[in-house]
Amino acid sequence: MNATRSSPKVLKETKDSIRVDFQRTSKWTRFKLKYFNAAFLGHMVFVIFRTVLLIGISYVILYPFFSKISSSFMSREDFVDVTVKLIPKYPTLDTYKAIIRDNYYIEALINTTILSVFCGLVQTFICSLIGYGFAKFRFRGSGIIFLLVIFTMVVPHNTLQLSMFMKFRYFDVLGILKFLGGGVIPSFKVLGFTSINLNNSYWPLALLSLSGLAFKNGLYIFMMRQFYRGVPDELEESAYIDGSDVFRTFLTIIIPLSVPMMITLFLFAFSWQWTDDFYTNVFFTTEGLKLMPDVIAVPKSLDTDYAAQNLYVAAIRNTCGLMILFPLIIVYLFCQRYLIQGIERSGITG
Amino acid sequence: MNKTETIKAAPVKKYKKVASLDKKKARAGWLFVLPFLLGFVIIYLPIVFDSIRYSFNKIIILPGGGYMLEFVGWENYQEALFVDPSFVRTLTSGIQQLLLDIPAIVIFALFMAVLLNQDMFGRAAFRAIFFVPVILSTGLIAAIDEGNIMLDYMEDTSSSIETGSNQNTVAEIISVTDIGWLFNSMAVGTELVEYVTSMINNIYNVINRSGVQMLIFLAGLQSISPAIYESCSIDGASAWETFWKITIPMVSPMILVNAIYTVIDSLTMSTNSVMSYISNVYNQAGGNVVSTAMSWVYFLLVLIIIAAVAGLLSAFVFYQRRD
Secondary structure (H helix, E strand, O other): OOOOOOOEEEEEEEEOOOEEEOOOOEEEHHHHHHOOHHHHHHHHHHHHHHHHHHHHHHHHHHHHHHHHHHHHHHOOOHHHOOOOOOOOOOOOOHHHHHHHHHHHHHHHHHHHHHHHHHHHHHHHHHHHHHHHHHHOOOOOHHHHHHHHHHHHHHHHHHHHEEEHHHHHHOOOOOOOHHHHHHOEEEEOOOOOOOEOOOOOOOHHHHHHHHHOOOHHHHHHHHHHHHHOOOOOOHHHHHHHHOOOHHHHHHHHHHHHHHHHHHHHHHHHHHHHHOOOOOHHHHHHOHHHOOOHHHHHOOOOOOOOOOOOHHHHHHHHHHHHHHHOOOOHHHHHHHHHHHHHHHHHHHHOOO | OOHHHHHHHHHHHOOOOOOOHHHHHHHHHHHHHHHHHHHHHHHHHHHHHHHHHHHHHHEOOOOOOEEEEEOOOOOOHHHHHHHOOOOHHHHHHHHHHHHHHHHHHHHHHHHHHHHHHHOOOHHHHHHHHHHHHHOOOOOHHHHHHHOOOOHHHHHHHOOOOOOOOOOOOOOOOOOOOOOOOHOOOOOOHHHHHHHHHHHHHHHHHHHHHHHHHHHHHHHHHHHOOHHHHHHHHHHOHHHHHHHHHHHHHHHHHHHEEEEHHHHHHHHHOOOOOHHHHHHHHHHHHHHHHHHHHHHHHHHHHHHHHHHHHHHHHHOOHHHHHHH
């Protein structure tokens, strides 16, 4: 730049190397040129705006959790005290202890873990299978069947609440049990019953998961279909040429490829099953298996009859919610890396 | 005549016993989809069918196990639509509210996805935080948060809570008068101002419901080739122009998907006013069939809304031709 104004001064010159001293623009000028221009300042304003916005929204998301955590340590005296906001004056663990003791927490934790892990794994596998079928194979009727998948997504749960209960209360496959039990021809009676009561067991959810009909499974199938559409066909073709059949190709080539996406699905399926209150209410009565919805109650041993009763009861309910979430938070911390990765690689395109 | 017959016969012999690769693959496709198909035919279809049947009947549970149906025709629907005092009102106001929420959720999700897609410090942490509601604020937790006076109390700075009674203490972030000046020079009605205000005050709800949409938008933004942006900046386009001319058309298929997903998600969400009203009716009488009739009416409305949204938006969707 300044070559014409001041030529470089030669410091030392040998046969192989030459050391010269260039004159640079002064530090202040460089500083000014770099930072005091419209583009940089505009960018800075944008960066500050963005950071403030993101931090603000993060605060909106996280604040309820903070206030729930702090209120879970408060004793009932704290709720009457106007000066107490986030930091309890008389911290106590009584709420936690009472919930664990009175609300079948451990039992519900074990049962829900079994249920959610099973449902999560089965739904992940089944939805990948179905999604792969829709993505890579052209067969007659695939469009109609995919519309049926969308249909299961669109029907509100409440519409099917009653008949779903009835279906599993008097469970029967295509009238076979009714036939064997003598419901059709009274003289032909092999079994002593005409239907099985599957409610209050894991069977209804297991059957729904196995057929890709459980909570939000339509969305999972859709996601997997989009993901597999992005996988190049050449991969499978080369496997077919090497003599592998369709299912072996799926198990040994496609599944390892889609692990990040499947972890994302598992995270969704697991956590939505964990906090589910629709199916558990339909299929499980309060006398049966203890599950997470049974945990939400005011423990008997806590005396809530006090000045700020409503607030205290609300805080206890929130503490129940926190205790339900606690295992989920740990799972999320481990899996959230894959959540972004899996989605990013999926390249979902309409 | 003879000639043609011999020509015809030859290829038939040749391909008789060997199924082509396409046929094999089609068969395999059926096998892959089979779990869903079996479940749909054996479990789901009877459930849907029963549900429609129940909505025209009255159920009497027999003491010995088993139940009896008594056909009543349109009576349940009549009761839902004309006898029940507040169903129609809940339905109209609920659907109106949900329709207003949908653009806010889609726009917010797109905006946040664009922000989270940029290179910046702490991007991974922000992303992790933004997807917290998807995982943690569903089902039971949403049910607890519904009318949670504890949260209102914690957000409220001026204390009027000595009694701790369930007062309307929801903190307002901004009010209509605060942003009125923004819209003063524009020729819009007060409805828009009120809409924007209510959306900002409702931001927690909007954030909670836009997690999956954000993920879908992020995936869409990732799939746009950087070469397009590069050629744009070489041609001297500003970031603003690039957003409107490149980003929006390229993610428009995702806008369609997200709009439909949002409609489905918010209309079938168990915490929305219509759904909770229906489940209240269901729980009142322990399996009241009127609730089934109500939800079929609701389902028909949902279908109409989805068809309208899909039809309206698909006119604006741009599909990039791949070659």
